Amino acid sequence: MKIGERIRFYRLQQNKTQEELASGIISVSYLSKIENNQCLPSVEVLTLLCSRLNISLHDGEESNIHERLKDWYKSIINRDKDFAAKEYEELKGIINQKDSTSLLYFMMFELRFHLLNRNIHSAVTQIERLQEYTTILSGDLLYYFLKFQALCAYLQNQFTDAYEKYKKAEGLLASNVFEKWEEADLYYSIALTSSRLWKVSICLRYTNQALGIYQAIYDFKRSAECQVLLGISYQRSGEWKKAEESLLLTSKIADSLNDINLKGMVHHNLGYLFSLQEKSDLAIEHYTKSIEYRNHGDDTRKLHTIFSLVMEYYKVNDFDKALTWVHLAFTILESLDQKLTEYEYHFKTYYYLLNRCESEEFENFMKDEVIPYFAEHNMYEYLATYAEILATYYEKAYRYKLSSQYFRVSNDALRNIYKLV
Incomplete structure:
Protein backbone atom coordinates (compact mmCIF):
# COMPACT_ATOMS: atom_id res chain seq x y z
CA MET A 1 0.00 0.00 0.00
CA LYS A 2 1.39 3.42 -0.96
CA ILE A 3 2.15 5.90 1.82
CA GLY A 4 -0.71 8.25 0.84
CA GLU A 5 -3.18 5.36 0.90
CA ARG A 6 -1.83 4.24 4.30
CA ILE A 7 -2.30 7.72 5.75
CA ARG A 8 -5.88 7.87 4.48
CA PHE A 9 -6.57 4.32 5.73
CA TYR A 10 -5.45 5.03 9.29
CA ARG A 11 -7.06 8.49 9.37
CA LEU A 12 -10.41 6.93 8.51
CA GLN A 13 -9.86 4.05 10.90
CA GLN A 14 -9.23 6.53 13.73
CA ASN A 15 -12.24 8.67 12.72
CA LYS A 16 -10.07 11.72 12.17
CA THR A 17 -11.04 14.42 9.70
CA GLN A 18 -8.53 15.82 7.24
CA GLU A 19 -8.63 19.09 9.22
CA GLU A 20 -7.69 17.29 12.45
CA LEU A 21 -4.79 15.43 10.87
CA ALA A 22 -3.42 18.38 8.88
CA SER A 23 -3.75 21.00 11.64
CA GLY A 24 -0.38 22.66 12.36
CA ILE A 25 1.45 20.48 9.81
CA ILE A 26 0.16 21.20 6.29
CA SER A 27 -2.94 22.55 4.56
CA VAL A 28 -6.01 20.36 4.07
CA SER A 29 -5.71 20.62 0.28
CA TYR A 30 -2.09 19.42 0.45
CA LEU A 31 -3.09 16.48 2.69
CA SER A 32 -5.79 15.58 0.17
CA LYS A 33 -3.17 15.44 -2.60
CA ILE A 34 -0.93 13.23 -0.41
CA GLU A 35 -3.77 10.82 0.35
CA ASN A 36 -4.62 10.57 -3.34
CA ASN A 37 -0.95 9.93 -4.23
CA GLN A 38 -0.89 13.10 -6.35
CA CYS A 39 2.31 14.40 -4.78
CA LEU A 40 5.29 13.10 -2.81
CA PRO A 41 5.84 15.17 0.37
CA SER A 42 9.06 15.51 2.30
CA VAL A 43 10.12 12.88 4.82
CA GLU A 44 9.64 15.51 7.56
CA VAL A 45 5.96 16.03 6.64
CA LEU A 46 5.33 12.29 6.38
CA THR A 47 6.98 11.70 9.75
CA LEU A 48 4.77 14.32 11.42
CA LEU A 49 1.60 12.88 9.88
CA CYS A 50 2.55 9.32 10.83
CA SER A 51 3.42 10.45 14.35
CA ARG A 52 0.00 12.03 14.77
CA LEU A 53 -1.59 8.79 13.60
CA ASN A 54 0.76 6.76 15.82
CA ILE A 55 1.96 4.62 12.92
CA SER A 56 5.39 3.92 11.47
CA LEU A 57 6.58 5.54 8.26
CA HIS A 58 6.91 2.16 6.56
CA ASP A 59 4.29 -0.58 6.44
CA GLY A 60 5.33 -3.56 8.55
CA GLU A 61 4.20 -6.20 6.13
CA GLU A 62 4.75 -9.81 7.14
CA SER A 63 4.44 -12.29 4.29
CA ASN A 64 3.59 -15.21 6.59
CA ILE A 65 0.56 -13.31 7.91
CA HIS A 66 -0.56 -12.63 4.34
CA GLU A 67 -0.28 -16.31 3.50
CA ARG A 68 -2.20 -17.26 6.61
CA LEU A 69 -4.94 -14.78 5.72
CA LYS A 70 -5.25 -16.28 2.24
CA ASP A 71 -5.43 -19.79 3.74
CA TRP A 72 -8.15 -18.58 6.10
CA TYR A 73 -10.09 -17.20 3.13
CA LYS A 74 -9.73 -20.50 1.27
CA SER A 75 -11.16 -22.37 4.27
CA ILE A 76 -14.16 -20.00 4.17
CA ILE A 77 -14.69 -20.68 0.46
CA ASN A 78 -14.49 -24.42 1.22
CA ARG A 79 -17.13 -23.90 3.96
CA ASP A 80 -14.92 -25.36 6.66
CA LYS A 81 -16.79 -23.52 9.41
CA ASP A 82 -14.94 -24.99 12.38
CA PHE A 83 -11.44 -24.20 11.08
CA ALA A 84 -12.54 -20.79 9.78
CA ALA A 85 -13.99 -19.86 13.19
CA LYS A 86 -10.85 -21.01 15.03
CA GLU A 87 -8.59 -19.05 12.65
CA TYR A 88 -10.79 -15.98 12.98
CA GLU A 89 -10.33 -15.87 16.74
CA GLU A 90 -6.57 -16.41 16.47
CA LEU A 91 -6.06 -13.87 13.69
CA LYS A 92 -7.98 -11.23 15.63
CA GLY A 93 -5.40 -11.56 18.37
CA ILE A 94 -2.26 -11.44 16.22
CA ILE A 95 -3.10 -9.12 13.35
CA ASN A 96 -0.73 -6.16 13.39
CA GLN A 97 -2.78 -2.98 13.65
CA LYS A 98 0.15 -1.05 12.18
CA ASP A 99 0.39 -3.25 9.09
CA SER A 100 -2.27 -1.58 6.96
CA THR A 101 -2.15 -4.16 4.18
CA SER A 102 -2.70 -7.15 6.48
CA LEU A 103 -5.37 -5.28 8.39
CA LEU A 104 -7.29 -4.44 5.23
CA TYR A 105 -7.16 -8.05 3.99
CA PHE A 106 -8.33 -9.20 7.41
CA MET A 107 -11.28 -6.79 7.31
CA MET A 108 -12.13 -7.95 3.79
CA PHE A 109 -12.06 -11.66 4.61
CA GLU A 110 -13.90 -10.97 7.87
CA LEU A 111 -16.79 -9.79 5.68
CA ARG A 112 -16.75 -13.12 3.82
CA PHE A 113 -16.59 -14.96 7.16
CA HIS A 114 -19.79 -13.22 8.31
CA LEU A 115 -21.48 -14.26 5.05
CA LEU A 116 -20.36 -17.87 5.55
CA ASN A 117 -22.25 -17.85 8.85
CA ARG A 118 -25.25 -16.02 7.31
CA ASN A 119 -24.69 -13.14 9.74
CA ILE A 120 -26.20 -10.56 7.40
CA HIS A 121 -26.36 -7.73 9.92
CA SER A 122 -22.62 -7.97 10.67
CA ALA A 123 -21.86 -8.30 6.96
CA VAL A 124 -23.82 -5.15 6.08
CA THR A 125 -22.06 -3.26 8.88
CA GLN A 126 -18.69 -4.46 7.57
CA ILE A 127 -19.57 -3.37 4.03
CA GLU A 128 -20.37 0.10 5.36
CA ARG A 129 -16.97 0.21 7.09
CA LEU A 130 -15.14 -0.91 3.97
CA GLN A 131 -17.00 1.63 1.83
CA GLU A 132 -14.92 4.31 3.57
CA TYR A 133 -11.79 2.82 2.01
CA THR A 134 -13.05 2.40 -1.55
CA THR A 135 -10.67 5.08 -2.85
CA ILE A 136 -7.69 2.96 -1.81
CA LEU A 137 -9.09 -0.39 -2.87
CA SER A 138 -7.53 -1.69 -6.04
CA GLY A 139 -6.47 -4.98 -7.64
CA ASP A 140 -7.55 -8.10 -5.79
CA LEU A 141 -9.00 -6.14 -2.84
CA LEU A 142 -11.46 -4.36 -5.12
CA TYR A 143 -12.30 -7.70 -6.76
CA TYR A 144 -13.00 -9.30 -3.37
CA PHE A 145 -15.11 -6.35 -2.25
CA LEU A 146 -17.32 -6.54 -5.34
CA LYS A 147 -17.62 -10.31 -5.06
CA PHE A 148 -18.53 -10.24 -1.37
CA GLN A 149 -21.03 -7.42 -1.84
CA ALA A 150 -22.62 -9.55 -4.55
CA LEU A 151 -22.93 -12.52 -2.19
CA CYS A 152 -24.45 -10.31 0.49
CA ALA A 153 -27.04 -9.08 -2.03
CA TYR A 154 -27.70 -12.68 -3.15
CA LEU A 155 -28.36 -13.83 0.42
CA GLN A 156 -30.93 -11.02 0.73
CA ASN A 157 -32.69 -12.14 -2.48
CA GLN A 158 -31.43 -9.08 -4.35
CA PHE A 159 -30.45 -11.17 -7.35
CA THR A 160 -30.24 -8.45 -9.99
CA ASP A 161 -27.87 -6.39 -7.84
CA ALA A 162 -25.85 -9.52 -7.05
CA TYR A 163 -25.53 -10.41 -10.73
CA GLU A 164 -24.33 -6.91 -11.67
CA LYS A 165 -21.67 -6.90 -8.95
CA TYR A 166 -20.46 -10.40 -9.83
CA LYS A 167 -20.07 -9.30 -13.46
CA LYS A 168 -18.02 -6.27 -12.36
CA ALA A 169 -15.81 -8.59 -10.32
CA GLU A 170 -15.39 -10.81 -13.37
CA GLY A 171 -14.08 -7.77 -15.25
CA LEU A 172 -11.15 -7.65 -12.79
CA LEU A 173 -10.13 -11.29 -13.23
CA ALA A 174 -7.80 -10.65 -16.16
CA SER A 175 -5.92 -7.83 -14.45
CA ASN A 176 -5.16 -9.85 -11.31
CA VAL A 177 -3.49 -13.18 -10.61
CA PHE A 178 -5.77 -15.68 -8.89
CA GLU A 179 -5.59 -19.40 -8.33
CA LYS A 180 -7.93 -21.46 -10.50
CA TRP A 181 -10.24 -22.36 -7.61
CA GLU A 182 -10.96 -18.65 -7.09
CA GLU A 183 -11.84 -18.22 -10.74
CA ALA A 184 -14.11 -21.28 -10.58
CA ASP A 185 -15.82 -20.00 -7.43
CA LEU A 186 -16.69 -16.74 -9.18
CA TYR A 187 -18.02 -18.55 -12.26
CA TYR A 188 -20.15 -20.79 -10.05
CA SER A 189 -21.47 -17.75 -8.15
CA ILE A 190 -22.46 -16.06 -11.41
CA ALA A 191 -24.13 -19.28 -12.57
CA LEU A 192 -26.06 -19.65 -9.31
CA THR A 193 -27.27 -16.06 -9.45
CA SER A 194 -28.21 -16.46 -13.12
CA SER A 195 -30.25 -19.50 -12.15
CA ARG A 196 -32.23 -17.48 -9.60
CA LEU A 197 -32.90 -14.92 -12.33
CA TRP A 198 -33.94 -17.69 -14.76
CA LYS A 199 -31.12 -16.76 -17.17
CA VAL A 200 -30.82 -20.39 -18.24
CA SER A 201 -28.36 -20.03 -21.13
CA ILE A 202 -26.03 -17.82 -19.06
CA CYS A 203 -26.29 -20.26 -16.14
CA LEU A 204 -25.31 -23.16 -18.39
CA ARG A 205 -22.30 -21.28 -19.79
CA TYR A 206 -20.84 -20.27 -16.43
CA THR A 207 -21.64 -23.61 -14.79
CA ASN A 208 -19.70 -25.43 -17.52
CA GLN A 209 -16.77 -23.03 -17.09
CA ALA A 210 -16.70 -23.67 -13.35
CA LEU A 211 -17.14 -27.42 -13.85
CA GLY A 212 -14.19 -27.58 -16.25
CA ILE A 213 -11.89 -26.02 -13.65
CA TYR A 214 -13.18 -28.11 -10.73
CA GLN A 215 -12.71 -31.31 -12.71
CA ALA A 216 -9.17 -30.25 -13.68
CA ILE A 217 -8.18 -29.66 -10.02
CA TYR A 218 -10.04 -32.81 -8.83
CA ASP A 219 -12.49 -30.94 -6.60
CA PHE A 220 -15.22 -33.57 -6.71
CA LYS A 221 -17.59 -31.88 -4.27
CA ARG A 222 -17.72 -28.60 -6.19
CA SER A 223 -17.94 -30.56 -9.46
CA ALA A 224 -21.02 -32.27 -8.05
CA GLU A 225 -22.57 -28.92 -7.12
CA CYS A 226 -22.07 -27.83 -10.72
CA GLN A 227 -23.83 -30.96 -11.91
CA VAL A 228 -26.81 -30.06 -9.70
CA LEU A 229 -26.93 -26.60 -11.27
CA LEU A 230 -26.77 -28.15 -14.73
CA GLY A 231 -29.64 -30.42 -13.75
CA ILE A 232 -31.75 -27.44 -12.69
CA SER A 233 -31.05 -25.65 -15.97
CA TYR A 234 -31.91 -28.73 -18.02
CA GLN A 235 -35.16 -29.05 -16.05
CA ARG A 236 -36.13 -25.50 -16.90
CA SER A 237 -35.45 -26.02 -20.58
CA GLY A 238 -37.49 -29.25 -20.58
CA GLU A 239 -34.52 -31.57 -21.17
CA TRP A 240 -35.67 -34.17 -18.63
CA LYS A 241 -33.19 -36.91 -19.60
CA LYS A 242 -30.16 -34.62 -19.35
CA ALA A 243 -31.43 -33.26 -16.03
CA GLU A 244 -31.82 -36.74 -14.56
CA GLU A 245 -28.38 -37.80 -15.83
CA SER A 246 -26.72 -34.82 -14.14
CA LEU A 247 -28.52 -35.43 -10.86
CA LEU A 248 -27.86 -39.18 -10.80
CA LEU A 249 -24.17 -38.51 -11.47
CA THR A 250 -24.19 -36.09 -8.53
CA SER A 251 -25.88 -38.72 -6.38
CA LYS A 252 -23.03 -41.16 -7.04
CA ILE A 253 -20.44 -38.53 -6.10
CA ALA A 254 -22.39 -37.66 -2.93
CA ASP A 255 -22.46 -41.33 -1.93
CA SER A 256 -18.73 -41.75 -2.58
CA LEU A 257 -17.95 -38.66 -0.49
CA ASN A 258 -20.64 -39.48 2.09
CA ASP A 259 -21.61 -35.82 1.87
CA ILE A 260 -24.92 -35.31 3.70
CA ASN A 261 -25.52 -31.78 2.40
CA LEU A 262 -24.92 -32.87 -1.18
CA LYS A 263 -27.30 -35.81 -0.76
CA GLY A 264 -29.96 -33.41 0.49
CA MET A 265 -29.41 -31.16 -2.52
CA VAL A 266 -29.61 -34.05 -5.00
CA HIS A 267 -32.85 -35.47 -3.58
CA HIS A 268 -34.45 -32.02 -3.50
CA ASN A 269 -33.72 -31.48 -7.17
CA LEU A 270 -34.83 -34.99 -8.12
CA GLY A 271 -38.07 -34.18 -6.33
CA TYR A 272 -38.41 -31.00 -8.37
CA LEU A 273 -37.65 -32.89 -11.59
CA PHE A 274 -40.42 -35.44 -10.94
CA SER A 275 -42.80 -32.68 -9.85
CA LEU A 276 -42.36 -30.96 -13.21
CA GLN A 277 -43.23 -34.25 -14.89
CA GLU A 278 -46.41 -34.57 -12.75
CA LYS A 279 -44.98 -37.62 -10.94
CA SER A 280 -46.07 -36.49 -7.49
CA ASP A 281 -45.43 -39.79 -5.66
CA LEU A 282 -41.77 -39.76 -6.73
CA ALA A 283 -41.49 -36.04 -6.03
CA ILE A 284 -42.79 -36.47 -2.48
CA GLU A 285 -40.49 -39.45 -1.91
CA HIS A 286 -37.37 -37.47 -2.89
CA TYR A 287 -38.39 -34.28 -1.05
CA THR A 288 -38.90 -36.34 2.11
CA LYS A 289 -35.46 -37.95 1.74
CA SER A 290 -33.95 -34.50 1.20
CA ILE A 291 -35.44 -33.22 4.47
CA GLU A 292 -33.97 -36.22 6.32
CA TYR A 293 -30.51 -35.23 5.12
CA ARG A 294 -31.14 -31.55 5.85
CA ASN A 295 -32.31 -32.04 9.44
CA HIS A 296 -28.93 -30.98 10.82
CA GLY A 297 -27.91 -28.51 8.14
CA ASP A 298 -28.79 -25.08 6.80
CA ASP A 299 -32.32 -24.15 7.96
CA THR A 300 -32.92 -22.07 4.84
CA ARG A 301 -32.33 -25.07 2.57
CA LYS A 302 -34.51 -27.24 4.79
CA LEU A 303 -37.33 -24.68 4.59
CA HIS A 304 -36.97 -24.60 0.81
CA THR A 305 -37.53 -28.36 0.63
CA ILE A 306 -40.41 -28.26 3.12
CA PHE A 307 -42.06 -25.59 0.98
CA SER A 308 -41.66 -27.76 -2.12
CA LEU A 309 -43.23 -30.67 -0.21
CA VAL A 310 -46.16 -28.47 0.90
CA MET A 311 -46.81 -27.42 -2.71
CA GLU A 312 -46.71 -31.04 -3.85
CA TYR A 313 -49.21 -32.19 -1.20
CA TYR A 314 -51.40 -29.20 -2.07
CA LYS A 315 -51.26 -30.23 -5.74
CA VAL A 316 -52.59 -33.73 -4.90
CA ASN A 317 -55.20 -32.32 -2.43
CA ASP A 318 -53.64 -33.94 0.65
CA PHE A 319 -54.27 -30.87 2.80
CA ASP A 320 -53.73 -32.57 6.19
CA LYS A 321 -50.16 -33.61 5.39
CA ALA A 322 -49.45 -30.24 3.80
CA LEU A 323 -50.64 -28.45 6.96
CA THR A 324 -48.44 -30.66 9.15
CA TRP A 325 -45.39 -29.46 7.22
CA VAL A 326 -46.58 -25.84 7.29
CA HIS A 327 -46.76 -25.97 11.11
CA LEU A 328 -43.24 -27.46 11.26
CA ALA A 329 -42.01 -24.63 9.03
CA PHE A 330 -43.56 -22.03 11.36
CA THR A 331 -41.75 -23.67 14.30
CA ILE A 332 -38.41 -23.47 12.46
CA LEU A 333 -39.00 -19.84 11.43
CA GLU A 334 -39.78 -18.86 15.04
CA SER A 335 -36.54 -20.46 16.25
CA LEU A 336 -34.28 -18.52 13.86
CA ASP A 337 -32.31 -15.44 14.83
CA GLN A 338 -32.84 -13.81 11.44
CA LYS A 339 -36.09 -13.01 9.67
CA LEU A 340 -36.67 -14.99 6.46
CA THR A 341 -39.38 -12.90 4.81
CA GLU A 342 -39.62 -15.02 1.66
CA TYR A 343 -40.47 -18.20 3.57
CA GLU A 344 -42.78 -16.42 6.00
CA TYR A 345 -44.81 -15.30 2.98
CA HIS A 346 -44.72 -18.74 1.35
CA PHE A 347 -45.95 -20.64 4.38
CA LYS A 348 -48.50 -18.07 5.52
CA THR A 349 -50.02 -18.05 2.01
CA TYR A 350 -50.42 -21.82 2.02
CA TYR A 351 -51.75 -21.72 5.60
CA TYR A 352 -54.59 -19.55 4.30
CA LEU A 353 -55.16 -21.77 1.27
CA LEU A 354 -55.08 -25.06 3.16
CA ASN A 355 -57.47 -23.79 5.80
CA ARG A 356 -59.68 -22.26 3.10
CA CYS A 357 -59.40 -18.90 4.87
Missing part, protein backbone atom coordinates in the same frame (compact mmCIF):
# COMPACT_ATOMS: atom_id res chain seq x y z
CA GLU A 358 -59.75 -16.91 1.68
CA SER A 359 -61.12 -13.76 3.30
CA GLU A 360 -60.54 -10.02 3.15
CA GLU A 361 -57.55 -10.58 5.43
CA PHE A 362 -56.12 -13.06 2.90
CA GLU A 363 -56.82 -10.63 0.04
CA ASN A 364 -54.97 -7.76 1.75
CA PHE A 365 -52.06 -10.00 2.68
CA MET A 366 -51.61 -11.14 -0.91
CA LYS A 367 -52.24 -7.73 -2.48
CA ASP A 368 -50.24 -5.55 -0.08
CA GLU A 369 -47.39 -7.83 1.02
CA VAL A 370 -46.80 -11.03 -0.92
CA ILE A 371 -47.11 -9.90 -4.52
CA PRO A 372 -45.16 -6.60 -4.03
CA TYR A 373 -42.35 -8.53 -2.30
CA PHE A 374 -41.82 -11.04 -5.12
CA ALA A 375 -42.24 -8.33 -7.76
CA GLU A 376 -39.59 -6.16 -6.07
CA HIS A 377 -37.13 -9.07 -5.94
CA ASN A 378 -37.80 -10.16 -9.55
CA MET A 379 -38.81 -13.63 -8.35
CA TYR A 380 -41.04 -14.20 -11.34
CA GLU A 381 -41.90 -17.85 -10.71
CA TYR A 382 -43.51 -17.06 -7.35
CA LEU A 383 -44.95 -13.77 -8.58
CA ALA A 384 -46.76 -15.64 -11.38
CA THR A 385 -48.09 -18.26 -8.97
CA TYR A 386 -49.33 -15.87 -6.28
CA ALA A 387 -50.79 -13.36 -8.75
CA GLU A 388 -52.79 -16.21 -10.31
CA ILE A 389 -54.01 -17.31 -6.87
CA LEU A 390 -55.24 -13.79 -6.12
CA ALA A 391 -56.78 -13.47 -9.58
CA THR A 392 -58.70 -16.72 -9.02
CA TYR A 393 -59.86 -15.43 -5.61
CA TYR A 394 -61.29 -12.29 -7.26
CA GLU A 395 -62.86 -14.36 -10.04
CA LYS A 396 -64.73 -16.51 -7.52
CA ALA A 397 -65.96 -13.32 -5.84
CA TYR A 398 -67.24 -12.00 -9.23
CA ARG A 399 -64.78 -9.11 -9.07
CA TYR A 400 -63.76 -9.51 -12.67
CA LYS A 401 -61.88 -6.25 -13.14
CA LEU A 402 -59.44 -7.08 -10.33
CA SER A 403 -59.29 -10.69 -11.47
CA SER A 404 -58.25 -9.58 -14.94
CA GLN A 405 -55.65 -7.22 -13.49
CA TYR A 406 -53.88 -9.98 -11.52
CA PHE A 407 -54.11 -12.51 -14.33
CA ARG A 408 -52.15 -9.92 -16.36
CA VAL A 409 -49.58 -9.64 -13.57
CA SER A 410 -49.21 -13.42 -13.61
CA ASN A 411 -48.90 -13.58 -17.40
CA ASP A 412 -46.34 -10.75 -17.44
CA ALA A 413 -44.25 -12.63 -14.85
CA LEU A 414 -44.38 -15.79 -16.96
CA ARG A 415 -43.33 -13.82 -20.05
CA ASN A 416 -40.37 -12.52 -18.07
CA ILE A 417 -39.37 -16.08 -17.25
CA TYR A 418 -39.56 -17.21 -20.86
CA LYS A 419 -37.68 -14.11 -21.98
CA LEU A 420 -34.88 -14.85 -19.51
CA VAL A 421 -34.72 -18.50 -20.54
